[in-house]
Amino acid sequence: MGGPAVKAAAETLGGACTEVTEGSESTEVSCRCVCKPTFYNSSGTCISCTDSCAVCKDGTLTGCQQCSPGKILSFSIVSSESADCVDQCSVSSECAECGITIDGSRYCTRCKDASTYPFNGVCILNTQRDAYCTSKANGVCTTCSSGAFLMNGGCYTTEHYPGSTICGKQSNGKCEKTKEGYGISPDGKLLECDPTCLACTAPGPGRCTRCPSGALLKRASGAATGSCVGLNACVDGYYADGDACLPCATPGCKTCGHASFCTECAGELFVSLDGRSCLGECTGNKVVGEVPGGVRRCWCERGFYSHGPRVARINPPPRSCVKTGTNQARSTSVTGSPSSPQSV
Known part of the structure; x- marks a missing residue:
């Protein structure tokens, strides 16, 4: 976007003006205006998204990418270009269980019709979405194709919300790397991590698998999970090793240079x-x-x-x-x- 018209529209219709540096060697600073998430850019003008849409695609009135809490995206086709916001999941003629909540909205985890399964939290026929579900039973998907990842009985994609906010990398029908604050158990269940974790295998401070920058993963010898602690907390029988805080191997050791070398x-x-x-x-x-x-x-x-x-x-x-x-x-x-x- 650019030009006075865009700036005026952004300021009056809810846009946010941000200073940016143009050119890798230049110190010249200009004002670039961008539309707020609930607005989209249409020929230099910030236009309001449809009702209940929290983030919409530039140039597309109905191209909602994320809904407000209490609403979810209805995927009538594969592309999100024409996705609309509908009421969140409720037990009905289509959904038997609403077992997952993401960003304040409930999603379906088991469909009533055995020929359907949850795709991005909405019940669809298995013939749709290029058969993202490769194995299903009793209204849930048990295996997803390489183009999606399994989560709470449904297939989700990293290209569309809510899967995009949970998983950063999918592979072979599973989420290979979750995003900050989330984890997915080996059987495909969504886990909300302890606030101190970047990723986890279960809720709670002792189930972290990754920690924020500047923190160490304090874990027992041979354990895959632990708690995220600061550098000053890796003491009294523990030592720092890369991004991990590991126990000294010597019984009674307070300070060690590495696992088997005690200094105090x-x-x-x-x-x-x-x-x-x-x-x-x-x-x-x-x-x-x-x-x-x-x-x-x-x-x-x-x-x-x-x-x-x-x-x-x-x-x-x-x-x-x-x-x-x-x-x-x-x-x-x-x-x-x-x-x-x-x-x-």
Whole structure:
């Protein structure tokens, strides 16, 4: 859209004027007017959509793409160009169950006539829509074609509302990736996620599978779901790994660099020489030592050096202590002075 006529129409008929930058290198700013969702652009003029239509297609009076709460789209043909808003689902001669609510509107989940099934929440004959339903029984669809995805007994598409607000990517008759705030169970049931989740397998804060930017998925070892937490909440037995917050593998470990390398134990426990255990006491040729920050760990006694394999990148403490001057001590690369307790 463009020009004074469009701007005037937008301002008087409910349009919204937005500043945009024109050109990737230009700093010139111009005013571009766009019609509000309940209006559509017709030759530079914002025209009101039909009653109950929340979003309509530009240039088409009856091309409603989303209805107001309490209304749903009636798909008389495949294209949404002529879709109208009708009353939301109610148990009637066509629908036996209205088992799903999306954005304040009820949709059919089981049709009364066995020859029909819910398509985008409206009962239709299986001969329509190029047979999006490939397997049906008792008024519901059990399998959808590759052009749709199964949800609550019906087939929905990502091209049309309400499927477009639920699923971002469909494949092989299923929703491969849901949109923010939704999930679909393995048996095709719509799930409204906990507000902290981007996607989930069931309602509730512990069933998240994806989290918003800046949050971590805190889950138990081997679990596919968990809770979305901030970076500062990934503590006390957990560590951050990419976009996940995972538990330390060492029992009693409070802080770990990765799953099996403990850097601080809880309570009065000590970090073992190899960093893979939390001990009640240090035994053998080892003594208890304190390090900056008050972390309790096992050190080698005076006259002994820490000895054992080092692992690239994480350098965990070795597994044993050997006397200063032995062949083993000479062959082991360590840091520190032999006159002080040693720990790596």
